Amino acid sequence: MSLLDFARGPAIEVALAVFTLGVMWRLISLLGLPWAKDRTVRRAGAPSDFSAGVSGFIRHLWVPKGFGMTSRFALINGYVFHLGLAIIFFGFVQHILFLRGLFGVSWPGLPTSVISIAAVVTLGSLVAALVRRMTSPVMRLISTANDYFTWLITTLPVLTGLLAVSHLGARYETLLAIHILTVAALLIWFPFGKLMHAFLVFLTRAETGVFYGRRGVKI
Amino acid sequence: MSDGNHPGGTIGEALLARGISRRSLLKYTGYLASILALPPMASRAMADALAKAPRQSVIWLSFQECTGCTESLTRSFNPTLEDMIFDLISLDYHETLMAVSGAAAEEAMQAARAANKGKYVLVVDGSVSTAEGGIYSTNAGKTNLATLKDMASDAAAVLSVGTCAAFGGIPHAKPNPTGAVPVSEIVTDKPVINIPGCPPIPEAIAGTVAYIITFGKLPDLDHLSRPKAFFGDSIHDRCYRRPFYDKGLFAKSFDDEGARNGWCLYEVGCKGPVTYNACATLKWNGGVSFPIQSGHGCLGCSEPDFWDRGGFYKPLSASVMGNPAIIGGAAVAGIVAGAASVALARKRRAEALAAQSKASAAAQEKMP
Numbered sequence: 001m002s003l004l005d006f007a008r009g010p011a012i013e014v015a016l017a018v019f020t021l022g023v024m025w026r027l028i029s030l031l032g033l034p035w036a037k038d039r040t041v042r043r044a045g046a047p048s049d050f051s052a053g054v055s056g057f058i059r060h061l062w063v064p065k066g067f068g069m070t071s072r073f074a075l076i077n078g079y080v081f082h083l084g085l086a087i088i089f090f091g092f093v094q095h096i097l098f099l100r101g102l103f104g105v106s107w108p109g110l111p112t113s114v115i116s117i118a119a120v121v122t123l124g125s126l127v128a129a130l131v132r133r134m135t136s137p138v139m140r141l142i143s144t145a146n147d148y149f150t151w152l153i154t155t156l157p158v159l160t161g162l163l164a165v166s167h168l169g170a171r172y173e174t175l176l177a178i179h180i181l182t183v184a185a186l187l188i189w190f191p192f193g194k195l196m197h198a199f200l201v202f203l204t205r206a207e208t209g210v211f212y213g214r215r216g217v218k219i
Numbered sequence: 220m221s222d223g224n225h226p227g228g229t230i231g232e233a234l235l236a237r238g239i240s241r242r243s244l245l246k247y248t249g250y251l252a253s254i255l256a257l258p259p260m261a262s263r264a265m266a267d268a269l270a271k272a273p274r275q276s277v278i279w280l281s282f283q284e285c286t287g288c289t290e291s292l293t294r295s296f297n298p299t300l301e302d303m304i305f306d307l308i309s310l311d312y313h314e315t316l317m318a319v320s321g322a323a324a325e326e327a328m329q330a331a332r333a334a335n336k337g338k339y340v341l342v343v344d345g346s347v348s349t350a351e352g353g354i355y356s357t358n359a360g361k362t363n364l365a366t367l368k369d370m371a372s373d374a375a376a377v378l379s380v381g382t383c384a385a386f387g388g389i390p391h392a393k394p395n396p397t398g399a400v401p402v403s404e405i406v407t408d409k410p411v412i413n414i415p416g417c418p419p420i421p422e423a424i425a426g427t428v429a430y431i432i433t434f435g436k437l438p439d440l441d442h443l444s445r446p447k448a449f450f451g452d453s454i455h456d457r458c459y460r461r462p463f464y465d466k467g468l469f470a471k472s473f474d475d476e477g478a479r480n481g482w483c484l485y486e487v488g489c490k491g492p493v494t495y496n497a498c499a500t501l502k503w504n505g506g507v508s509f510p511i512q513s514g515h516g517c518l519g520c521s522e523p524d525f526w527d528r529g530g531f532y533k534p535l536s537a538s539v540m541g542n543p544a545i546i547g548g549a550a551v552a553g554i555v556a557g558a559a560s561v562a563l564a565r566k567r568r569a570e571a572l573a574a575q576s577k578a579s580a581a582a583q584e585k586m587p
Contacts, residue, residue, distance in 0.1 A: 032560070
């Protein structure tokens with residue numbers, strides 16, 4: 001079995017299985033946990049929990065007034081690589097064909113040149129995020145191995161995908177196999193590391209909104 | 220066809236006997252040098268070397284195969300098989316093409332072997348059956364496995380022609396009931412050159428033989444022992460539809476607008492990006508066309524295990540699931556694990572609450 005056959009077959013299959021198992025396990029165990037009752041008295045005029053949750057999520061989409069340029073840069077940079085990753089993942093025809101194989105649905109793709117530009121911008125943005133993490137004293141203090149490893153596991157598929165499309169560094173079948181294997185690594189790591197925020201971001205931000213909304217605070 | 224005892228002198232003598240001029244020979248070597256990607260001056264050197272070289276003795280063995288490789292060679296336009304047989308090589312044994320049969324054929328093979336011991340090139344098309352001692356494919360009461368071991372022992376080099384001989388091919392495909400293996404798994408002490416393809420490009424067979432005769436050595440080979448001159452580039456890299464791939468313009472079926480416009484066939488399963496062969500440059504039938512030009516994606520026939528890569532019409536980027544139920548099973552396992560975690564957490568909480576209320580009740584009782 002060649003490396004490409006291994007990547008397209010057993011590797012991606014096992015990775016998808018681990019991803020599915022891990023996500024289901026984490027979401028159900030988290031949502032099913034017994035909740036601690038909030039014994040505070042709801043402030044008069046406080047919004048309903050639902051409304052506070054939604055508005056809390058929306059308010060977190062931008063930097064509050066008073067925060068400096070660095071915070072604004074971090075947020076905008078975050079949007080750049082998240083959007084870039086979405087364009088690459090959902091817009092590249094080869095990726096759409098992969099998703100069609102899994103779910104049976106497809107949509108028109110973007111020109112390869114657009115994807116390549118998006119990938120280069122995304123890569124630059126990811127490097128900028130790492131530089132900030134390593135240079136900011138506060139970020140360095142709160143960063144753990146989970147953060148750095150998650151950065152690596154997110155960046156590798158972008159880098160290897162770009163190399164595969166550009167046919168740089170090795171034969172195409174090797175580059176494609178390595179690219180698929182890096183995606184498999186991402187899928188395996190996803191439920192157990194920081195990448196799980198793709199699901200949990202909605203819960204954590206809404207819960208913060210509910211907690212403070214009950215106390216009459218908009219955060 | 221030579222009888223093996225008289226290899227037939229030099230190629231120059233053979234050409235002279237047929238009234239072929241040096242000018243024709245130069246034209247011919249010019250063509251060979253160009254398809255082998257040799258420098259222009261090589262054609263003169265090749266002409267001189269070929270004229271002086273003895274005709275190369277070739278013994279051709281056919282094992283588990285469909286004769287498509289021989290068909291491919293006999294349909295060769297340049298150089299034609301006739302050129303090869305009478306000008307370059309002395310084809311001393313070839314079951315499909317030789318006139319004799321039975322014991323006489325076996326005698327011809329042994330005679331050729333004795334006359335050219337250690338010098339003949341052994342060409343094999345077809346894979347080698349190894350299951351049950353190789354009884355699934357026999358000839359003259361002898362298994363292919365035994366014949367190959369026997370004949371390879373006195374050969375100068377072995378040429379595995381076609382994907383079956385080079386990589387096991389279709390007989391090697393799952394479930395491989397005959398235990399088919401490539402020639403290189405059996406012959407490990409001699410140089411083995413693979414010229415895969417289903418069938419291989421005739422010019423690749425002829426060109427490789429011409430190279431060996433001219434230079435007296437093996438051509439540059441890649442990691443799968445294929446001559447780089449013919450297998451150095453992927454179909455994709457040399458495909459005339461490549462610009463459409465780069466633009467992201469793909470045919471989505473075999474009769475849609477994209478297909479009619481000649482767009483890239485990646486979406487309908489073309490394996491050109493991972494297939495190394497000269498189809499896109501040398502093409503077939505005298506340079507008329509090749510599969511992609513005819514509107515069908517590349518099957519990847521010159522690569523190992525091309526039959527077992529998840530379907531010819533499945534795009535290269537799509538995963539090849541062994542059993543999709545594994546994903547469903549993982550989802551169920553995840554739900555069960557999650558539910559178990561929840562049950563455990565709730566049980567611990569209930570126990571903690573019970574212990575707490577018991578402790579507070581006990582404390583109340585102690586109070587005066």
